[in-house]
Amino acid sequence: MSSSSSSVNVDLARERQGASIDSEDFARWWAGGSDKLEERRSLERYVFEDAELEEAVHPSCLSYKERYEQTIVRSTKFLAKLRQWHSSKHPQFSVSVDSLREFRVLLSGQLGTALFQQSFPLRLHLSMFLTTLLGQGTDEQLHKWLSRAWHMDGIIGTYAQTELGHGTYIRGLETRADYDAESEEFVLNTPSLSAYKWWPGGLGNTANMTIVLAQLYVKGRHHGLQPFLVRIRDEETHQPLPGIDVGDIGPKLGGNGVNNGFLGLRNVRIPRDQMLMKNAQVLPDGTFVQGRPPLLLYGTMVYVRVITLRDVLHGLLQAATIATRYSVVRRQSPIDESQPEVQILDHITQQVKVLPQIARGVCYRLAADWLWNFYARVLEQLEVGAGQHSLPELHALSCCLKAVGTDEASEGIDLLRKSCGGHGFLSSANFDSIYGMATAAYTYEGEYTVLLLQTARFLVRQYTDSLKRKVLPVSVTYLRNTARLNWGKNLAENAARALEISALEQTRLAWQSQSMHRQRKLSEQQANNLSGRQLTAAAIAHAHAFLTRNALQELERLRRGSLSPQVSAVLGQLVELFVLDTFLRQAGSVLRWNSITGSQLRLMERRFEQLLAELRPNAVALVDGFDFHDRTLGSTLGSYDGRVYERLMAEARRNPLNQEPVNATFRSHLQPMMRGKL
Numbered sequence: 099m100s101s102s103s104s105s106v107n108v109d110l111a112r113e114r115q116g117a118s119i120d121s122e123d124f125a126r127w128w129a130g131g132s133d134k135l136e137e138r139r140s141l142e143r144y145v146f147e148d149a150e151l152e153e154a155v156h157p158s159c160l161s162y163k164e165r166y167e168q169t170i171v172r173s174t175k176f177l178a179k180l181r182q183w184h185s186s187k188h189p190q191f192s193v194s195v196d197s198l199r200e201f202r203v204l205l206s207g208q209l210g211t212a213l214f215q216q217s218f219p220l221r222l223h224l225s226m227f228l229t230t231l232l233g234q235g236t237d238e239q240l241h242k243w244l245s246r247a248w249h250m251d252g253i254i255g256t257y258a259q260t261e262l263g264h265g266t267y268i269r270g271l272e273t274r275a276d277y278d279a280e281s282e283e284f285v286l287n288t289p290s291l292s293a294y295k296w297w298p299g300g301l302g303n304t305a306n307m308t309i310v311l312a313q314l315y316v317k318g319r320h321h322g323l324q325p326f327l328v329r330i331r332d333e334e335t336h337q338p339l340p341g342i343d344v345g346d347i348g349p350k351l352g353g354n355g356v357n358n359g360f361l362g363l364r365n366v367r368i369p370r371d372q373m374l375m376k377n378a379q380v381l382p383d384g385t386f387v388q389g390r391p392p393l394l395l396y397g398t399m400v401y402v403r404v405i406t407l408r409d410v411l412h413g414l415l416q417a418a419t420i421a422t423r424y425s426v427v428r429r430q431s432p433i434d435e436s437q438p439e440v441q442i443l444d445h446i447t448q449q450v451k452v453l454p455q456i457a458r459g460v461c462y463r464l465a466a467d468w469l470w471n472f473y474a475r476v477l478e479q480l481e482v483g484a485g486q487h488s489l490p491e492l493h494a495l496s497c498c499l500k501a502v503g504t505d506e507a508s509e510g511i512d513l514l515r516k517s518c519g520g521h522g523f524l525s526s527a528n529f530d531s532i533y534g535m536a537t538a539a540y541t542y543e544g545e546y547t548v549l550l551l552q553t554a555r556f557l558v559r560q561y562t563d564s565l566k567r568k569v570l571p572v573s574v575t576y577l578r579n580t581a582r583l584n585w586g587k588n589l590a591e592n593a594a595r596a597l598e599i600s601a602l603e604q605t606r607l608a609w610q611s612q613s614m615h616r617q618r619k620l621s622e623q624q625a626n627n628l629s630g631r632q633l634t635a636a637a638i639a640h641a642h643a644f645l646t647r648n649a650l651q652e653l654e655r656l657r658r659g660s661l662s663p664q665v666s667a668v669l670g671q672l673v674e675l676f677v678l679d680t681f682l683r684q685a686g687s688v689l690r691w692n693s694i695t696g697s698q699l700r701l702m703e704r705r706f707e708q709l710l711a712e713l714r715p716n717a718v719a720l721v722d723g724f725d726f727h728d729r730t731l732g733s734t735l736g737s738y739d740g741r742v743y744e745r746l747m748a749e750a751r752r753n754p755l756n757q758e759p760v761n762a763t764f765r766s767h768l769q770p771m772m773r774g775k776l
């Protein structure tokens with residue numbers, strides 16, 4: 099919905115009138131019901147009407163330091179408002195993984211984007227710090243810390259795992275915590291430059307506590323990685339505490355208000371009860387007890403991977419909203435020489451750039467919801483000592499969906515940026531910050547290739563289980579189905595099945611490659627390394643097979659519920675477009691593993707083009723239905739009123755360089771140069 103009451107661009111207004119779907123109807127479904135839609139809109143009004151949260155200058159015109167300071171000013175104000183609003187709406191609130199997720203969705207999906215270009219230094223407190231406390235703390239530890247942490251009462255936290263020398267290979271982390279049984283304390287050290295913690299959001303100048311992942315040693319014996327709660331800055335003065343060397347790591351490609359930091363520890367002592375001991379304990383005398391499986395230490399990473407798919411689909415749909423609105427406002431080149439210049443969305447090549455991204459964002463949402471429900475079920479079971487059998491499947495799915503989702507969303511955002519021509523390149527169009535955050539997610543919380551290799555490991559194991567006729571987890575049952583593609587009338591079904599066959603064959607190929615190398619007497623690790631191309635291809639194919647099958651199944655499920663006929667129809671088109679688009683983009687792999695004739699392929703392409711034509715009249719109504727506030731989009735090209743040229747000019751005039759007719763460098767340098775006096 100618009101925040102603007104000014105007149106709307108005529109082309110955009112005409113698009114809205116001509117749509118066959120009601121964007122409000124779509125918005126209600128998208129938001130999860132009218133109550134949720136209204137609740138979010140009321141929060142947006144409450145936040146955005148506050149003049150103190152306005153930006154005087156576009157963030158990209160600020161220095162790195164000013165940008166950080168402005169982010170802190172606005173994020174503290176914003177969090178205070180968010181809390182007030184939240185406690186008025188949810189007086190009985192208690193902190194849980196679900197409530198953290200809700201908060202995170204608000205922060206990253208809607209409001210966070212608007213106010214902080216998607217991220218800000220306090221976000222790590224709300225996501226990883228609190229989640230780790232909740233997931234790894236004992237009841238006594240939660241009793242002591244959780245309420246204070248939730249209210250940020252003297253505590254601003256972050257999560258320090260990655261080091262200068264190691265991010266991926268976490269078993270290689272060097273930071274150590276030695277237990278001193280005499281004083282019942284842990285002594286923490288980063289013994290080398292490469293052991294310095296490096297990257298944690300908010301660590302530089304903002305956080306005063308952090309969870310530190312360190313190798314535990316008791317009486318010289320190693321007990322693996324464990325999480326420790328460490329105060330790094332004084333609660334009152336915010337000065338770094340003795341033994342703490344902390345700072346910001348500097349400007350990055352995106353997310354420049356996040357204050358990612360470094361941390362060195364030199365003989366920093368913390369009491370025994372500041373090791374988070376839900377999974378493993380160190381008793382006062384130094385006895386080590388591994389209570390729950392060590393893998394549960396990775397729980398926070400699984401949580402963030404699960405939730406990242408949702409974060410990036412929001413970015414993708416913001417970019418798609420901007421590009422769609424711009425594409426109906428912008429006129430360029432007549433198609434018929436006797437007619438005026440057309441809206442660029444009428445060029446079919448423009449539709450190919452824009453509409454599949456909308457379909458992708460919607461189908462990612464169907465997958466993200468499914469994944470969240472699966473995660474919540476497993477978590478619930480783990481709490482009562484069950485659920486471990488589902489962990490490998492959850493891990494495998496969250497890895498490949500996070501990897502493929504962040505990769506394709508970043509690619510999609512950049513394509514949408516390019517679809518806006520020159521203006522898309524301006525910071526005021528806001529593609530740069532949306533892209534910066536999406537592409538950061540490609541790396542953080544598990545780098546793309548590394549996560550694909552984790553999924554592939556699972557796939558090969560399931561494939562060998564299928565050869566032994568074992569029952570397979572639901573997301574990989576297709577590995578047992580060796581039937582060839584049976585081309586039928588339903589093109590989406592053909593495409594989904596062809597993608598499953600590709601995933602099965604890629605997995606088989608990876609397994610064969612590993613076996614071949616093993617027969618040459620190579621170790622398992624060497625064989626895995628040499629099979630890396632086949633393994634990653636299998637994981638990518640699995641992600642596509644899952645995403646397409648899930649979209650078709652979720653569509654059916656939703657249609658059995660209370661979808662309005664209009665939403666049902668348009669959702670059907672979007673799902674079909676996504677499935678065919680995925681099929682066509684994967685044509686290399688699909689054609690390698692399926693016998694598909696040229697005319698069958700042409701049928702797919704024709705249906706794909708037909709779907710573009712069917713969706714074209716509803717493109718604007720659809721993106722209106724995502725209901726991004728103008729402040730969330732933060733874009734001169736994408737606002738609800740479509741007054742693109744007015745906004746571009748207004749933003750240019752606001753630029754600090756235009757606040758004086760002559761810049762001082764004219765006298766100091768340009769003029770002397772012209773006079774030969776430099």
Ligand SMILES: CCC/C=C/C(=O)SCCNC(=O)CCNC(=O)[C@H](O)C(C)(C)COP(=O)([O-])OP(=O)([O-])OC[C@H]1O[C@@H](n2cnc3c(N)ncnc32)[C@H](O)[C@@H]1OP(=O)([O-])[O-]
Nearest residue numbers: 259265266267268269393396399400489493542543544555
């Ligand atoms: C807002 C954003 C802020 C960003 C924050 C960050 O980035 S924070 C920093 C984020 N940093 C990163 O994300 C770092 C990325 N790196 C990692 O997560 C790990 O180093 C690793 C998974 C790559 C390898 O770990 P490893 O060497 O310990 O393990 P291995 O390969 O020897 O496998 C052993 C077994 O464990 C299994 N298993 C593994 N993980 C999980 C899991 N989560 N669950 C369940 N299972 C899991 C695995 O499948 C295998 O099973 P199998 O086959 O034996 O039955």
Ligand SMILES: Cc1cc2nc3c(=O)[nH]c(=O)nc-3n(C[C@H](O)[C@H](O)[C@H](O)COP(=O)(O)OP(=O)(O)OC[C@H]3O[C@@H](n4cnc5c(N)ncnc54)[C@H](O)[C@@H]3O)c2cc1C
Nearest residue numbers: 257258259260264265266297298299538542543544545547
């Ligand atoms: C914006 C941002 C925010 C972050 N926030 C945090 C945070 O809050 N807390 C925190 O602890 N960390 C954080 N990180 C760190 C992040 O988790 C790591 O950067 C990430 O896990 C990748 O690890 P790396 O940097 O060591 O990459 P590397 O592992 O060094 O990757 C470099 C290359 O090596 C390849 N490679 C590495 N290992 C293998 C392998 N086994 N097989 C094949 N190829 C391999 C990779 O595929 C990649 O191509 C953040 C990072 C970013 C960019």
